[in-house]
Amino acid sequence: MAGVSTKERNIKFSAEKFNDYLKHDGVLDMLAYRKENKLLEEDALEAYQKHVKAIYQVGNEKTDDWKTVLGYPIEFVPKENPYEKFSGDHIEVQLLLEGNSLANQLVYADYISTDKEHSHGDSGHSHSHSDNEEHTHTNGQQLRTDANGVIKVDLPHDGIYYLRTIHMVPVTNEGDLTHRSKWATLTFEISHKHGPDTHTHESHDHKDGIPIWVFILGSVAVIGLLFLFFRKKG
Numbered sequence: 001m002a003g004v005s006t007k008e009r010n011i012k013f014s015a016e017k018f019n020d021y022l023k024h025d026g027v028l029d030m031l032a033y034r035k036e037n038k039l040l041e042e043d044a045l046e047a048y049q050k051h052v053k054a055i056y057q058v059g060n061e062k063t064d065d066w067k068t069v070l071g072y073p074i075e076f077v078p079k080e081n082p083y084e085k086f087s088g089d090h091i092e093v094q095l096l097l098e099g100n101s102l103a104n105q106l107v108y109a110d111y112i113s114t115d116k117e118h119s120h121g122d123s124g125h126s127h128s129h130s131d132n133e134e135h136t137h138t139n140g141q142q143l144r145t146d147a148n149g150v151i152k153v154d155l156p157h158d159g160i161y162y163l164r165t166i167h168m169v170p171v172t173n174e175g176d177l178t179h180r181s182k183w184a185t186l187t188f189e190i191s192h193k194h195g196p197d198t199h200t201h202e203s204h205d206h207k208d209g210i211p212i213w214v215f216i217l218g219s220v221a222v223i224g225l226l227f228l229f230f231r232k233k234g
Helices: 016-026 028-037 212-229
Strands: 002-005 009-013 044-054 074-078 091-096 108-111 141-142 150-154 157-170 178-192
Touching: 002 150, 009 016, 016 028, 016 044, 044 074, 074 157, 074 178, 091 157, 091 178, 108 150, 141 150, 150 157
Parallel strands: 044 178
Antiparallel strands: 002 044, 009 044, 074 091, 091 150, 108 141, 108 157, 157 178
16 A cells, blocks of 8 residues: 655635635535535635545565555545445445544545456546547546445456545634645556456466566556546636
8 A cells, every 4th residue: 555645735716716716626615615605706715735645565475454544624434445345336435534434535446457358437428539629527326425434446358457536624713714625546457357267367477476676666656647537627
């Protein structure tokens, strides 16, 4: 498992840009709150943090590292090992806020297909967007955590799956600050189940496994890409 947790940073928005960001990044509960309380014309100063986790399977030996709680302010924790799941299955994942179950939180789950027979994501779109197509981070499955903070994510095809959520609350009595948000993502890969007549991965393994330096460099690269993918549009 690899993870990164950032310190809190502030960003200022005009009312129009803030509303657009809430819609674009799927913070729909806060957008509804602003509509209900007639705050759509109010500018915003948001304090935000990002907490990124990625789970890998290296070699054939399996451990319990996948369920490690890193203690981030907000964090996805699988209830099952993703690398004991296969395309066509589903997986349960718990969302924690300050170490406690976070209920009724909106979560998005999508994937980048590694199966050439299927397109990317449940909505069938690909990563090749035309200039006129509006791209948001809300594609794929839109889920709500239950009373225990758990969601059930479908795993329809081979691919790299990623879960994301933004927990945002209004802020008062903190100077000009109007909102505080905590971002969480989780990434893992799913492949198809190999039968007795299909190939296995064992023939591709090195005798002594993957060199540790390859794993470390790969982990750093993936975390960097995750930050770029989930960067805030402001």
